[in-house]
């Protein structure tokens with residue numbers, strides 16, 4: 001009996017602590033959500049942001065632009081050594097060089113073709 005009496009105040013303390021914990025985990029986020037919603041109502045920016053979104057849609061997207069052979073050349077072919085001017089080799093030489101350097105630069109076929117075309121078009125013939 002003595003032991004139980006000693007535990008009882010402890011039990012009520014634990015219950016109080018638990019209910020406080022539950023109350024704060026439920027009520028604090030609720031209060032935060034209502035505060036956030038209140039803020040949204042005050043700010044009359046929903047219309048402008050919709051307009052801005054339409055404006056942003058009109059702007060050309062950066063991703064789909066296809067890189068030219070010259071750009072691909074300057075991106076990929078000067079990593080290991082300086083770029084050579086296209087005029088330094090003949091079209092036939094560039095073809096052979098690309099066979100080797102395409103593998104070195106780990107280029108997909110289409111990019112290798114673009115680079116070769118650029119180099120041959122501007123080659124020393």
Ligand code: HEC
Nearest residue numbers: 076077078079080081084097098100101102104105106115
């Ligand atoms: C991973 C490194 C690497 C990349 C990327 C690379 N090269 Fe090379 N390249 C080399 C090495 C190493 C040599 C010299 C040895 C040889 O010829 O195999 C060389 C040699 C050359 C040469 C002949 C040597 C000279 O100075 O005239 C040419 C031309 C050349 N590369 C063009 C290219 C082109 C075009 C590309 C892009 C498609 C390219 N390289 C990408 C490593 C690379």
